[in-house]
Amino acid sequence: MPRVLLTENFDKTVRRWLMTVQDYALFCAQTLANVFRAPHYWPDIFTQSDLIGVGSVPIVVLTGFFTGGVLALQSAASLAQFGAQAYTGRFVSLSMIRELAPVLTGLMVSGRNASGMASELGSMVVTEQIDAMRALGTDPMKKLVTPRMISTVVVLFLLTVVADTLGTAGGASVAVFISHLDGAQYFSSAYQALVFSDIIQGLTKPLVFGFIIATIGCYKGMRTTGGTQGVGRSTTQAVVISSVLIIFSDFLISRVMLWLFPPL
Amino acid sequence: MLEATDPAPLTAADDPAACVSDSPLCFQRVTLGFGPRILLDAISFTLRPGETRILLGLAGMGKSTLLKLANGLIRPDSGEIFLFGQPIASMPEPALLDLRRRTGMVFQESALFDSLTVRDNVGWQLIERGVSSETIDRRVHRALSFVDLDNAFSLYPPSLSGGMRRRVSIARAIIDKPDLILYDSPTGGLDPVTSHTINELVVKERDAYKTPAILVTHRLQDAFTMVTHRFDSQTNAMVPLPKGSFDPLTSFMVLHEGHLLFDGSTDELLSSKDPFLKDFLA
Numbered sequence: 001m002p003r004v005l006l007t008e009n010f011d012k013t014v015r016r017w018l019m020t021v022q023d024y025a026l027f028c029a030q031t032l033a034n035v036f037r038a039p040h041y042w043p044d045i046f047t048q049s050d051l052i053g054v055g056s057v058p059i060v061v062l063t064g065f066f067t068g069g070v071l072a073l074q075s076a077a078s079l080a081q082f083g084a085q086a087y088t089g090r091f092v093s094l095s096m097i098r099e100l101a102p103v104l105t106g107l108m109v110s111g112r113n114a115s116g117m118a119s120e121l122g123s124m125v126v127t128e129q130i131d132a133m134r135a136l137g138t139d140p141m142k143k144l145v146t147p148r149m150i151s152t153v154v155v156l157f158l159l160t161v162v163a164d165t166l167g168t169a170g171g172a173s174v175a176v177f178i179s180h181l182d183g184a185q186y187f188s189s190a191y192q193a194l195v196f197s198d199i200i201q202g203l204t205k206p207l208v209f210g211f212i213i214a215t216i217g218c219y220k221g222m223r224t225t226g227g228t229q230g231v232g233r234s235t236t237q238a239v240v241i242s243s244v245l246i247i248f249s250d251f252l253i254s255r256v257m258l259w260l261f262p263p264l
Numbered sequence: 265m266l267e268a269t270d271p272a273p274l275t276a277a278d279d280p281a282a283c284v285s286d287s288p289l290c291f292q293r294v295t296l297g298f299g300p301r302i303l304l305d306a307i308s309f310t311l312r313p314g315e316t317r318i319l320l321g322l323a324g325m326g327k328s329t330l331l332k333l334a335n336g337l338i339r340p341d342s343g344e345i346f347l348f349g350q351p352i353a354s355m356p357e358p359a360l361l362d363l364r365r366r367t368g369m370v371f372q373e374s375a376l377f378d379s380l381t382v383r384d385n386v387g388w389q390l391i392e393r394g395v396s397s398e399t400i401d402r403r404v405h406r407a408l409s410f411v412d413l414d415n416a417f418s419l420y421p422p423s424l425s426g427g428m429r430r431r432v433s434i435a436r437a438i439i440d441k442p443d444l445i446l447y448d449s450p451t452g453g454l455d456p457v458t459s460h461t462i463n464e465l466v467v468k469e470r471d472a473y474k475t476p477a478i479l480v481t482h483r484l485q486d487a488f489t490m491v492t493h494r495f496d497s498q499t500n501a502m503v504p505l506p507k508g509s510f511d512p513l514t515s516f517m518v519l520h521e522g523h524l525l526f527d528g529s530t531d532e533l534l535s536s537k538d539p540f541l542k543d544f545l546a
């Protein structure tokens with residue numbers, strides 16, 4: 001080890017950081033393992049799905065629709081220069097399904113729910129409710145974390161499909177009412193552009209993003225220290241970290257998908 | 265590798281045989297520190313079956329920490345803890361959960377689940393076990409009437425007073441007939457009347473069910489109420505013992521600066537010559 005090159009402080013920071021990453025990895029492993037271990041808390045899974053899903057529908061609908069719209073607006077102008085306005089549908093649907101719907105939905109749900117989970121679990125930690133649960137013989141990982149993970153993954157997947165649909169519809173509205181393109185042509189170009197790999201890519205991402213949102217939110221909540229102030233800190237960090245991880249893993253997944261399904 | 269250092273001389277409490285027999289809880293040279301500070305330094309004691317041990321000590325001496333060690337919520341740096349005869353210092357969490365289900369714990373700040381009704385709080389362990397809804401209702405009603413709070417059945421904890429919350433938390437701890445109860449300052453910050461009700465409950469649990477317990481308290485006067493009274497099941501009330509006699513199954517521990525300054529019977533406590541204890545009891 002070139003220890004001389006590292007200052008004492010840097011050394012400590014790196015070590016603490018590595019410990020946290022390791023701790024988070026174990027936390028995720030345990031969350032996943034609990035999916036296959038009894039007891040399963042079905043009612044909690046449904047309550048959480050309801051909480052995350054129904055509450056997020058309006059923002060996902062609005063985000064999806066206007067993102068599709070703005071894509072059509074921007075692309076129509078550029079494509080017109082090459083006389084390729086007919087490709088508007090293709091451009092909108094590919095961008096939405098591969099990238100924008102999963103990422104934007106993920107970011108929206110992260111803002112709403114990673115923070116919600118971190119603050120809820122964090123408050124339970126600082127008021128000793130988590131200790132009380134353990135004292136009553138219930139595993140908080142099974143009771144609180146795994147149900148949140150399962151429901152976030154499922155719900156984010158469904159919300160992404162909603163955003164895909166609304167995005168394509170938003171693009172169509174702009175194409176037809178503002179750019180005065182042919183609606184049937186828009187949809188056929190949107191549909192024809194899609195190949196298997198695009199769909200796979202677009203539907204894999206929300207599964208990973210959902211896992212990130214729930215595990216980061218719960219991890220930050222469960223590891224809260226320092227009273228009410230600590231809860232605030234965990235909440236903010238949960239949103240920041242999960243958002244950054246969503247964008248980072250989006251890059252990784254896209255890279256892996258290009259490698260798995262090379263463009264023809 | 266260093267050679268093992270000389271073992272400290274064994275006292276009665278350090279003898280493992282004495283621990284694992286029928287004692288519900290036994291500490292063997294348990295040490296725990298937070299950062300540089302050693303909070304508990306080689307604490308050893310044995311709780312006998314049916315015994316109630318009152319744990320006294322100044323604020324911040326580690327009484328709550330000791331209770332959390334007792335059911336494995338935190339782990340000691342060194343030493344061993346036997347809960348129902350099983351060593352728990354390095355027992356994996358799933359096995360610990362099974363053992364903890366046999367204990368009841370009343371937290372210092374109650375620690376009720378905010379988002380659940382009193383019924384779901386008190387009935388938690390039964391719900392977890394999948395007991396039928398009617399049975400849960402019935403047993404929750406019974407546990408709540410034990411603490412004289414039957415009208416709180418469908419309320420939420422944030423709408424209860426501190427004393428009510430403490431009593432709900434006692435009901436939650438005793439509903440499943442635990443084999444050991446850990447009370448953390450059950451009368452802390454309460455008025456004399458509510459404190460009296462809670463003392464009566466503790467004495468009732470001790471005399472009617474003979475459940476072993478550790479009880480942390482700041483209020484000496486509560487401690488003395490418990491050793492000088494017994495529960496009379498005929499009148500369903502606490503009655504004083506004859507003057508000068510103390511409950512034989514209730515004893516004391518005093519925690520001070522990391523050590524058990526005192527561990528013995530009421531008589532021994534009252535006749536102690538230790539200057540700190542004399543001051544403390546004055």
Ligand SMILES: Nc1ncnc2c1ncn2[C@@H]1O[C@H](COP(=O)(O)OP(=O)(O)OP(=O)(O)O)[C@@H](O)[C@H]1O
Pocket residue numbers: 298303321322323324325326327328329330372
């Ligand atoms: N998780 C922790 N991290 C760091 N220090 C802690 C932790 N838990 C407890 N302490 C410290 O240990 C000491 C003892 O705490 P504990 O709550 O056990 O005291 P106590 O005897 O119950 O006090 P009180 O009578 O006020 O309830 C305190 O000084 C506290 O700061």
Ligand SMILES: [Mg+2]
Pocket residue numbers: 327328329372448
């Ligand atoms: Mg305390």
